[in-house]
Amino acid sequence: MMDIDMILSMVSNPTRRRILEALVREPCYPLQLSKEIGVSQQAIMKNLDLLEKNGMVVSHQVTSSIGPMRAMYAPTSEFTLVIDMRNRMFVANIIEEEEGGVQEETPKTENLDSARQEISQIDREIEALERERSALVRKREQLIYSAMSKLGSDMTYGHRDLMYQLLNRPSEPMEDVIQDMDEGRGSIRKKLAEIDNAMRQ
Template sequence: MGCEVVAGLDEALSILQNKARRSILERLVREPHYPLQLADQIGISQQAVMKHLKLLESAGFVVKMKAASNKGGPPKNIYSVQQAISIRIDLGPDLFQCSQRILPAGGPLKLSNRLKGDVVKVAEIVSGRKKIGVGEGAHHLSAISEAIEKLDYERDALIALHQQIKQRVSSTVDSDFDSYEQRLVIHNILESPRSNFNFKEFARELQLGAEASERLMDEVRSRVVRQLAERSGQFIAGSQTIELPWWAALGIDPKGSP
């Protein structure tokens, strides 16, 4: 077995866009397959299957092992899935999120520490057991699928709410910020409000010099403060050198008052 390689998001998307490779993975997650088996089931040549498997292996999606031949011949390569990931794409007006998450490792008991509700009991029941009957397994999988559907239902609503808020903010940004660069600064902040905005990296991407970068940031600060003052009905004063806290840029009162 080779060393583990985790494909990046762009590489993963590039690999999974191919229908034949998705068909290969769909079969390999069930049980290991020989290349000839895959060729017969998918309906493409063994040479094409080997080409896809080589790409999947280099990206860490699958791993090959030597398996003894039932007919007494030399061992043959057999392939199985190695990488466990989740790829999420949310797309719509004022909405684009694309991320890849590595699924947590560990047995059922360890995973139960990250779970809530009835599925915790499922994890506890199957913990330490190497084999589970088909009937019992179907029952547990049904409970987990139901829990996932509930989470997805709530997540869909949260994503839609995120989109609705972003649309309302975008209309304000369009009216209050004149230049494309100003609006881009605000949108970058809004897309990751819990992270520090790397303005130096942003300026480098736009190929802005030091003077232009400083002028752009001053303009954004001035407009955000003015917007905050207009909407709060209060005067806000400060020197030009004062650092604008990002809770102010987002229009949030740190005291929690309306």
Template sequence: MKDEFEEISRMLSIFENPLRRKILHRLVSDACYPLQLSKELRVSQQAIMKHLDVLERCGIVRSRSEKSENAGPPRKSYYPIRRVSMVLDFGPHLYDVRVYVDDRLPLPDRTEDNVGKEERNDYSDLRDVHLKRISQRANPERFRKVIRSIMEMNQEIERLDAWRLSMVRQKEALLREAYTLAKDLTSSILEMKVLSLAIERGLADVNDYVITMIADELDIREKEVEEILMKYKELLIQDDKENKEQDKNENEQGEKVKISNAQRKEKNKR
């Protein structure tokens, strides 16, 4: 649990800085040299290098050495290598922070020594792969299709965001009711705190991980947490029969949504 909190704090500290966000915004369109960024963002090169160093140490960007023009010393260019999504939900009865780091496509180092082998068969950075593909099929019609796909994707993401916001509101209403009920059921402030965390996490079982997580967050002994959770276990955790019934209902609802979406698409085609 501490590792999760540390990762959240680390990512928030990276993206909270306005200049770092500007640097990353610029890098997503193309790799850049520090001097380029300094001129475009009107910030000293020293400040740019400081932030690039932070981003590189955190594994958000990577640098590669490239030959400079006029036989000058090699230059470093920087490019992003990780996908990160952060979600913060906060309300009168809601607090949830999540960070998703997508490392499914790790990029190896790309230096002058390993670039160029066999058209350099090993495309060390995804940008090269992208450029190669574009060069093979670059044409106005393809460009129009790509733009149209992006617009459709944006619309779908907006629809999902609206749906998610609706679900978050419903969750907060349920949490508010759960906290009120827990307050009436518990016999001490400590029990109330432990139950509140258990409710937030949606516990499926009382195990060592759960006990340690709550104990660390409340800075209390694990034994105390275990005793409280065991005392209220029947209230916190559904049995297998209830879980199976809930899964069945969710699956049925999911099938209805799929059928509804298919019908809507068919109607739109007509």
């Protein structure tokens, strides 16, 4: 599993983002990247070293027709990074390609125009899915807000934090969520009972 903190750190730098953008198109030499991006080869190498150290790119030596062997760089993985920041909700997830998943047949294209039309249709379908996802995220956010609003002013930050953790990790067993909290079980159980009582009113 990829480390989300590492990925966020790597893509926070605009030069590294441009390097990755170039490498996903095709493997490149550092000199190629320097010319395309418009920064020094020293800066390119510094960022390539960081990307390789963190497992986002890999280099291999290739034979050159004009001199000694040279290092060529290519990306190592495919993933989607999703960040949702809403009222009472912050979630950052990495969606990685499943190993051994169903491999669809590569679509055939007759010419440039037909390829552009098919890609445009796919883009529209992706946009529709993203709008549907956004609506579901909004509904999730509203459910959390509705539940949290039932806690009265007599509830402490500890009550609100406990409820927030439980609502934002609904698929995990409650015991696992409680175990991760830095508080005694007796105190947490008491807060749970008080929260449950407030929700019933």
